[in-house]
Amino acid sequence: MSQSQPATRPLAPAPKMSAASLALMPVHFIMGLADKPLRALQKAAGIGGMATFFLAPNMLIFSIFVLLPIIINIVYSLTGGTAIFLNERTFVGTDQYAHIFNCSNYLDPRSCQEDAFWTAVGNTFWFVVIQVTLLIVCSLITALILNRDLMARSFWRAVFFFPVLLSPVVVGLIWRWILQRQGLLNYILYPFGHDPVTWLSDRTVAFAAAVGVSIWAHMGFYTLILLAGLQAIPKDLYEAAEMDGTRAMRVFRRITLPLLMPNLLVVVVLALIKAVQVFDEVYVLTGGGPGTATQFLTQYIYETGFVSQPRNAGLAAAASILMGLVLVVLTLIQLGISKRNENKGKR
Amino acid sequence: MGSITLTNVQKSYGAVHVLHDINLDIRAGEFVVFVGPSGCGKSTLLRVIAGLEKITGGELAIDGKRVNEVSAADRGLAMVFQSYALYPHMSVRQNLAFGLENSGMPKAEIAERIGEAARMLEIEQYMERRPGQLSGGQRQRVAIGRAIVRRPTAFLLDEPLSNLDAELRVSTRAEIAALHDRLKSTMIYVTHDQVEAMTLANRIVVMRAGKIEQVGAPLDLYNNPANRFVAGFIGAPHMNFIEGDVVESTGGTVVIKAANGEQFTAPVPLNGVTTGERLSVGIRPQHMGLSETGRGLPAKVRLVEALGSETVIHAEALGQKLLAIVPGQRHLSAGEAITLAYDGAPIHVFGANGQRVN
Amino acid sequence: MSRVTQFIFRRRGGKGWHWTDIATWVWLIGGLIIMFGPAVWLALSSFKTPAALAEFPPSILPYVSQQATVQGYDKPLTLFNATMPDGSTRVLAEVRRVGTVAQMVDPKAPAEIIKVNINQRTPVRSVSFSTENYVQPFLHFDFFRYLWNSVFVTVTATVITLVVNSMAAFALSKYEFKGRNAAMLVILATLMVPLSVILVPLYSIISTLGLFNNLWGVILPTVATPTGVFILRQYMLTIPDELIDAARMDKASEWQIYWRIVVPLTAPALAVLAIFSVVWRWNDFLWPLIVLSRRELYTLQVGLNIYSGELNVQWHFILAMTVVTMIPVVLVFIFLQRFITTGIAGTGLK
Numbered sequence A: 001m002s003q004s005q006p007a008t009r010p011l012a013p014a015p016k017m018s019a020a021s022l023a024l025m026p027v028h029f030i031m032g033l034a035d036k037p038l039r040a041l042q043k044a045a046g047i048g049g050m051a052t053f054f055l056a057p058n059m060l061i062f063s064i065f066v067l068l069p070i071i072i073n074i075v076y077s078l079t080g081g082t083a084i085f086l087n088e089r090t091f092v093g094t095d096q097y098a099h100i101f102n103c104s105n106y107l108d109p110r111s112c113q114e115d116a117f118w119t120a121v122g123n124t125f126w127f128v129v130i131q132v133t134l135l136i137v138c139s140l141i142t143a144l145i146l147n148r149d150l151m152a153r154s155f156w157r158a159v160f161f162f163p164v165l166l167s168p169v170v171v172g173l174i175w176r177w178i179l180q181r182q183g184l185l186n187y188i189l190y191p192f193g194h195d196p197v198t199w200l201s202d203r204t205v206a207f208a209a210a211v212g213v214s215i216w217a218h219m220g221f222y223t224l225i226l227l228a229g230l231q232a233i234p235k236d237l238y239e240a241a242e243m244d245g246t247r248a249m250r251v252f253r254r255i256t257l258p259l260l261m262p263n264l265l266v267v268v269v270l271a272l273i274k275a276v277q278v279f280d281e282v283y284v285l286t287g288g289g290p291g292t293a294t295q296f297l298t299q300y301i302y303e304t305g306f307v308s309q310p311r312n313a314g315l316a317a318a319a320s321i322l323m324g325l326v327l328v329v330l331t332l333i334q335l336g337i338s339k340r341n342e343n344k345g346k347r
Numbered sequence B: 001m002g003s004i005t006l007t008n009v010q011k012s013y014g015a016v017h018v019l020h021d022i023n024l025d026i027r028a029g030e031f032v033v034f035v036g037p038s039g040c041g042k043s044t045l046l047r048v049i050a051g052l053e054k055i056t057g058g059e060l061a062i063d064g065k066r067v068n069e070v071s072a073a074d075r076g077l078a079m080v081f082q083s084y085a086l087y088p089h090m091s092v093r094q095n096l097a098f099g100l101e102n103s104g105m106p107k108a109e110i111a112e113r114i115g116e117a118a119r120m121l122e123i124e125q126y127m128e129r130r131p132g133q134l135s136g137g138q139r140q141r142v143a144i145g146r147a148i149v150r151r152p153t154a155f156l157l158d159e160p161l162s163n164l165d166a167e168l169r170v171s172t173r174a175e176i177a178a179l180h181d182r183l184k185s186t187m188i189y190v191t192h193d194q195v196e197a198m199t200l201a202n203r204i205v206v207m208r209a210g211k212i213e214q215v216g217a218p219l220d221l222y223n224n225p226a227n228r229f230v231a232g233f234i235g236a237p238h239m240n241f242i243e244g245d246v247v248e249s250t251g252g253t254v255v256i257k258a259a260n261g262e263q264f265t266a267p268v269p270l271n272g273v274t275t276g277e278r279l280s281v282g283i284r285p286q287h288m289g290l291s292e293t294g295r296g297l298p299a300k301v302r303l304v305e306a307l308g309s310e311t312v313i314h315a316e317a318l319g320q321k322l323l324a325i326v327p328g329q330r331h332l333s334a335g336e337a338i339t340l341a342y343d344g345a346p347i348h349v350f351g352a353n354g355q356r357v358n
Numbered sequence C: 001m002s003r004v005t006q007f008i009f010r011r012r013g014g015k016g017w018h019w020t021d022i023a024t025w026v027w028l029i030g031g032l033i034i035m036f037g038p039a040v041w042l043a044l045s046s047f048k049t050p051a052a053l054a055e056f057p058p059s060i061l062p063y064v065s066q067q068a069t070v071q072g073y074d075k076p077l078t079l080f081n082a083t084m085p086d087g088s089t090r091v092l093a094e095v096r097r098v099g100t101v102a103q104m105v106d107p108k109a110p111a112e113i114i115k116v117n118i119n120q121r122t123p124v125r126s127v128s129f130s131t132e133n134y135v136q137p138f139l140h141f142d143f144f145r146y147l148w149n150s151v152f153v154t155v156t157a158t159v160i161t162l163v164v165n166s167m168a169a170f171a172l173s174k175y176e177f178k179g180r181n182a183a184m185l186v187i188l189a190t191l192m193v194p195l196s197v198i199l200v201p202l203y204s205i206i207s208t209l210g211l212f213n214n215l216w217g218v219i220l221p222t223v224a225t226p227t228g229v230f231i232l233r234q235y236m237l238t239i240p241d242e243l244i245d246a247a248r249m250d251k252a253s254e255w256q257i258y259w260r261i262v263v264p265l266t267a268p269a270l271a272v273l274a275i276f277s278v279v280w281r282w283n284d285f286l287w288p289l290i291v292l293s294r295r296e297l298y299t300l301q302v303g304l305n306i307y308s309g310e311l312n313v314q315w316h317f318i319l320a321m322t323v324v325t326m327i328p329v330v331l332v333f334i335f336l337q338r339f340i341t342t343g344i345a346g347t348g349l350k
Helices: A019-023 A025-033 A035-077 A095-100 A115-146 A153-165 A168-179 A184-192 A203-231 A235-243 A248-276 A280-286 A297-307 A313-346 B042-050 B092-102 B107-121 B136-148 B166-183 B194-200 B218-223 B228-233 C002-009 C019-045 C050-054 C132-140 C143-174 C180-191 C199-208 C215-222 C226-236 C241-249 C254-265 C267-283 C286-291 C300-308 C315-347
Strands: B004-013 B016-026 B031-035 B057-062 B077-080 B154-158 B186-191 B203-208 B211-216 B240-250 B253-257 B263-266 B278-283 B297-306 B310-317 B320-327 B337-341 B348-350 C063-065 C077-083 C089-098 C101-106 C109-117 C121-123 C125-127
Touching (some): A025 A035, A035 A313, A035 C215, A035 C254, A115 A203, A115 A297, A115 C019, A153 C019, A168 A184, A168 A203, A168 A280, A168 C019, A168 C300, A168 C315, A203 A280, A235 A248, A297 C286, A313 C199, B004 B042, B016 B042, B016 B211, B031 B042, B031 B194, B042 B154, B042 B186, B042 B203, B042 C241, B077 B136, B077 C241, B092 B136, B107 B136, B136 B166, B166 B186, B166 B194, B186 B194, B203 B218, B211 B228, B228 B240, B228 B348, B240 B263, B240 B320, B253 B278, C019 C315, C132 C315, C143 C180, C143 C226, C143 C254, C143 C300, C180 C226, C199 C215, C199 C286, C215 C267, C215 C286, C226 C267, C241 C254, C254 C267, C267 C315, C286 C300, C300 C315
Parallel strands (some): B031 B186, B031 B203, B077 B154, B154 B186
Antiparallel strands (some): B203 B211, B240 B253, B240 B278, B253 B263, B278 B348, B297 B310, B297 B337, C063 C125, C077 C121, C089 C101, C101 C109
C-alpha cells in the first residue's frame, strides 16, 4: 500500500557537527567556565550591574587610550622641553601656540618662525581641495557607470574596490616602483619619444602623484557608498519620469541628484576628514619630498614629536590640537548630516 | 501549587503610572485571562508577575511566598511570548532543552521531558529543524512546548494567538483549553480579544488604564457587567447604550428623555435615582428584536447586513444609533420604519459615573 | 548635454551600441588596467633578478639571460644570438666587451674569438621566476619575524576587538541603565579623535605603561574601536527583546544570554567587523612605526618601509616582501569581498 508523503516532512537533515562548530568547542568551553563566577557576580550586582560589567572593558580601554590622551594632549601643548613624562616637563603656557603663530606676514609661510608647520598646512590645504574634488568626481562617475545595467556588475565593483584593502605601505611601494626611473611609466612613455625621468624628484609631479595615488587607493570606498545611494533610489521613480517623458538631464537634476545628495554630502565630509589626515601612503611614496613638496600635517606632527632631534613633543601636541579642531568641526558636520538623513528616513 | 496573589501592586516608569493598586488572587489551577484594550497594562501586569519588570509598590506572592525580589529565572514560571521568542539559531530540540540545561537538570531527564512534550504537542517530526523552517502554527506549539517542559508553577501566555491566521487561531484556542484541562496548572493569559477571553477563561480580569475594572467568570461578566466599560467590552457586537435623563422612575419602569427630546421607557426597577439624572440603558443587540405588535421603540433602518443565519440591522432611534441582531433572513431596506422590541430582554442601567445602578 | 545624460541613464536596451556604452566600457577597462595593473606589475617584477630589474626598457615577464660554461673560461658566460655579417645567426657566448664591439666565442669551438658589434647581438633569454627573492628574505632577513609579529598583532587585536566591542554593544543595546547615553556620547566623541591627533600623549601613556617596544602597545590602543561598537550595537538592536526575556525566563544568566543568544545571533555583523579588523590591523603603519623601534619587533608594514628607505634599496627583496604582505589582503578580497562591500554600503565605515 503506497503511503503519501506526510506534509510535514523535515526540510533539513539533522544538523551535523560542522568543522566550524568543532573549532568553536574550546571557546565554548572557556566561555562556559566563565559562567559560574559571573552568575555569582550577577547575584551580587543585579541585572543592571551586569550592564556595567559588559561595558567596563571597552570603557577602560577608551579611557586609557583615547580620553586620557585627549586631556594629556592639551597639557602637553602647554609644556616645553624634551622630556616624555609629564611631571618632568616645564609649564610654558601658550608659548607653543605663540611660536606657531609667530609670523611677520600671515600670507607667507616662509615668514613664520615655524615655517615647516605652515608649509605643511599649505600643502595639506591644497591637497585636500584638489584630492577631494577629483576623488568625488571620479567616484561619482564610477558609481553612475556601475549603476547601469552592466554585465557582471559585482566584478566591476570589485575591480574599483581592490586598492582600498591594500596597506598604505604597499600602495606607496607599488607606485614608487612604477614611478621610478626604470619604472613602468617611463617604459610606457618611451615609445612616444619621452626620455626617462625620475618622476618623484619633481616637486609638482610628486605632489600630483601624492594626489593621484591617494585617489587610486581610496576611490573604491566612496564609489561603494555612492553606488549604494544610487541603488536605494526607487526604480519606479525613473519609470514614472519615463512615463511623463521627462528628459534625461532633467531626470538627473530633479531625481538622481537630490535623492543622492545625502550620500554625496556624507561622502564629501568623510573624504575631507580622511584627506586632512593624509600621511601613510604619501609618506612611503615620497617621504614628504622632494624638499617639503609633499609634507603634510600628520607628517609634521610625527616628525616634530618623534623624529627630530631633540624631540619637540609640546610643539607637536599644539599642532595636533589645531588639526584636531578642524577634524572635530568636520565630524560634527558629518554627524549632523547623518542625523538629518536618518530623520528624513523616519518621516 | 500555583496560586498567585497580588496585593496593591503598582508599576510606574518614572512619573508614568502603568499599574495602579492591582489586587488579585489567582487560585491554583485556574485559567485567568487578562483582557482589555491595548495600552491598558495587561501585558505589563503579566511581565510583572513573570519578574521581567520590577514592581514599584505592593506585594506579589506565589504560593504564599513573597517574590518581589526574586528574579524571573527563580520564580518557577514559564512564559509564552507573543512573537514566540524562539531562539532562531537553535533547533527545536535545543530550544526546549535550553532552559532545562540552565537549571542543571540531568541529560536523561531533559530528554524524557522533551520527548513527552513533543508527543503531547505533536511536534516530534520537526525536532531538528530551526524555528525559521517552521510555520507559524508549528512555532506556536514549540513555544508552548518550551514552557511545558519546564513544568512551571504557572504558565504565562502573552497574546499567544495574535500572530496566527483566523482559522488556526480557533483550533489552537481549543488546544490550549484542552492543554489546561490536562495539565491542570495555573495559566494566565493575556489577550485583547474578548472571544478568546470568553472561551478560555475560568475567570476574566477586565482591565482599563492600569486598573482592574471587573473580575469574574465569563458569563458573570456577560450577564452582570459591573460598569459601562465592561458591558461595552464583553460581547460582540458591542452593547447598545441609550443615553438620557431620568424623567420618572416608578415601580418597575424608568422613563428617560434622550437628547433629541424623545422618551424611552425601560422596564427595570430602579431605586434611588433622581429625576434629571443622566443614565445609560444598555441592551445587547442580540436581545433586540423586531416588534410584531407595534409595541416597542420606533426606529428607522439605516443599513441591513444579511449574514444568512441572522440579520444585523443598523437602526436609528431616539437620535442614537442602535444595533439589532435578529435570527433568519429579513427583507428590509434602508429608510424603512420599524419597531424594535426589547420585551423581556436583560437590561443594564449605568449611572453617570459608569457604574451599574440596577 | 542630453547625450551626456543619456550616457548616464539609458540602459543597454537592445538598441545596439550607443556611444555611451562605448564610453562606459572604456572607463571600465581603463579602471581594470589602472586598478589591477600596478599590483600585477609589482607581482611580476618581484620574480625578476636584480639584473633584470635594472634593465631599461623593462620586460613584462621575468626573463633570465642564459649562460653557459665554456671550456677555457672560469666563469659562466652569457649567451647571445649574434647576427653574422652574412646574415645568419649563431648562438655565441660573450667573453668581454670593448667599446661597441663584443668579443665572443662559439661555445662549441671556444678557441676562436669572434668580434661582433653590440647592436648585432641580443641576449638569449627565457622566462624564469626568480624565487630567490622570496627565499632570501625568509632565510637571511628578519622577514619571518615581521610576518609573525604582524600575524600576532592582527589576530590578537581582532579577537580582543570582537569580544570587547560585542560586550559593550550588548550593554548599550539591551540594557537600560544610568549613564547609557553618556557612554554612547563618549564613544561617539572618540570618532572625532583619530590617532594622528593623539600621537604624542598616546606615546607617553604607552611609555608609562611600559608598553613601548612591545607588541601589546600596538594592539591595545586599537581594540576599542567606536565603529565596531556602533555596527554591533546597530545589529543587536534588531534582536527582539522578547528573546532576551525568554532566555531570562529560561534561567539563563546574563553572561549566558550574551554568549549563547546574542553573540550567535550577531554572527553576520561580527564577521564583518572581524574582516575589517583584520584588514585594519594588518595594514596599520603609523602607530607601529612609533611604538616599535627594535628590529625584531617590527610588523611587516614597518619592516617594509624601513627596508625600502635604506640607501641602496634592494628592490628585488622589497618587491617580493611587498607581494607577501599583500597576500592576506588579496585573499580577503577574493573570498570576502562581497561581505565587505555590503558591510560598507550598509554602515558607511571603513
